[in-house]
Amino acid sequence: MKTFQEKYPSVEFKLLQGGYEVNAAAVRAREADLGFISTDTAEDLEYDILYEDELLAVLPSNHPLAEKDIVSVKDLAKEPFILMDELGYSYPLAAFKDAGVQPRNLKLTVYDDYAVMEMVRQDLGVSMLYERILRGFDDGLIIRPIKERPKRNVAICWKDRKTLSLAARKFLEHVEDSNIFVFN
Template sequence: MERYLALQKILETGGFTKAAKAMGYSQSSISQMIASLENELGIKLLTRSKGGAHLTIEGERIYPDIEKLLASSQAVKRKAADIRGLNDDVIRIGTISSITCHWMPQLIQGFQKQYPNVQFVFQQGDYSLIPEWIRSGKVDCGFISPVACGELQYDLVKSGEMLAVLPEKHPLASADRVSLEDLAQEPFLELEEGSYSEIMEAFKKAGLTPKVKYRLHDDYAIMTMVEAGLGVSVLAKLILDRTSFRNVCLPLNPPVSRTLAIAYVDKEELPLADKLFIKYLLDHKEDLP
């Protein structure tokens, strides 16, 4: 590659002597580089005159490809420099509790095998707070429903089922599925998700108004209250996996799902560490529970 750089520098400076000085070589070394390159390619690249060094006709034909090769080489070096610069980078992510508990450990473990020194900072919020944090720069990116993204850019990640959550001894606990109509008749514990709620939207589309008894921001608090017999709820299947609450979780009729996206203001403006994490996330999303 140094020989191509020497050729470029000769054309930039107009001569062998100036190119040698700029690159820190002797003039004879630069001359040997060009002679070696011409021998390898089998064509004469340069002519010398009192006015300086110029491309031959053959050189003019091949030089655009040499410029592309040099540009690609520089891009690779810049990318390597960026990656080496990840040592102290921090990725700031807005999350919801189910993602924090069930996706992030797996994602961090895999990502840090490639970039061991990158650190993560989480801000746990909802579909109103997280978009605000992204816009204000408090976080770089965040997991939210695409419906809550507004003008933010996003990549879809994954959809997951939502389940009815009932006390063990509830009359509906023995059913195969639970209808929204049945849930609308029960004291309902709503997960406060900010500007958008998948289950409340499902009730609205069905023309139903649930009897909301409590609104809470924490999934686990809702599971505790359902276990105590204070009402029923609907939560994402993801958060209901690997819990030990004495509740019954059943599919809904009709089914209700939750779709999550990773959102940001402008992907091109994100720090390199965030771009690499988002790529890793999207490449491995099928492995997520």
Template sequence: MKRLLVLQKIVELGSFTKAADKLGYTQSAVSQIIASLEEELAIKLLYRSRVGIRLTLEGEELYPFIQRAVFQHQAMQEKADEIKGLETGLIRIGTISSISCHWLPGLIKHFQELYPKVRFVLHQGDYTSIPEWVRTGEVDFGFVNPDAVSGLETQFIKEGELRAVVPADHTLAARPSVTLEELAKEPFLLLEEGNLSEPLEAFRALGLEPDITLRVHDDYSILSMIETGLGISILPELVLRKTNYDVAILPIEPAVTRKIGLVMKEQQTLPIACKHFLAFLMRNTTSLP
């Protein structure tokens, strides 16, 4: 298993040297570990070139099996931790940027005051990638809109409003509120969130099609583009906290909302650290913005 973990880290970082530094080995030891694995499998797994490290064709075919073996090994270790009690543990979360910025820092800080040895790994994705990570075991659970998920257990947490965001000098900027009909006439910057878009659903419910000029995966890139006058957008109110962009943020009439919830496999299969964190989260939902 140590050899598989070393291979995974090399592929992740694209470098023997970086993997050795990360894992606390010498570069020579890492090279020997990979050579030993390749000798046992009788297959060359990695190709070295001037631009870095990449999997060989044979390595690419084997790598999904190697990833599953690593995930299963981690699950076994977490189960052993569960048997011993919540002395340590690893919580792997799929998350979207607004949750990473405005929910998780406080939650993690206060949870680690109770369980200081529990570690967290955050994978930032969208409404498509996060449920898939749950299915493959790459994360234990994730934050998504429950309406975007099928075939997995979900749990609703909160609902929040979306806001219109326009350049500070836009003709709509001085308005107390705007309508979707008004926004549909403007160049629209769409936040790509995977297989569900709350703004698009709201437009289509009224028979409207916005003039989408750009599709962007990052909330804060959209804010920067709006600031420079490239268009307008609709973003979650949670995203718009603690921002210093020179834009106007306006309520939408009637209100447009989004749901935030959890997606996970069956709760009884979760590691004990995850169960404790989820219970902690649900006890503290009222304090979440």
């Protein structure tokens, strides 16, 4: 956004905060011109994929699963689990379902990634979080890839490109041209 603001200083942004389903609903209702979503919530929206984000196992430093190089969803289902509530569709719960298991002990549900990390650090359970969230915040945690490699695609979406405001079209073009989100 900084480079866009430098190029178009008179454009004002109104940022709405919410989960991907909330963002998609705001775009559908034309309460927002553009939204950041997961492609799983895009049903009737147009979108450009910005990046792919993989779920990783998040373990306390003294946890027995930390001895493994790769952890399976079934391994995680046997442990006290801390769920990140994503205000709608849950990728960790979908990963459990796809593996044919349910978490045996859904210990805590929280609404903040960093709270999940702190609870895992305090040895309250294990979790799954996205690679991008964990970058730079993994001190005191053991991070392992998950055998099944659950992922999400994050995208920028809109209802109808032809009806976007000039500012929204320019921002969308800026995002598409600059690849600012494509840094896997």
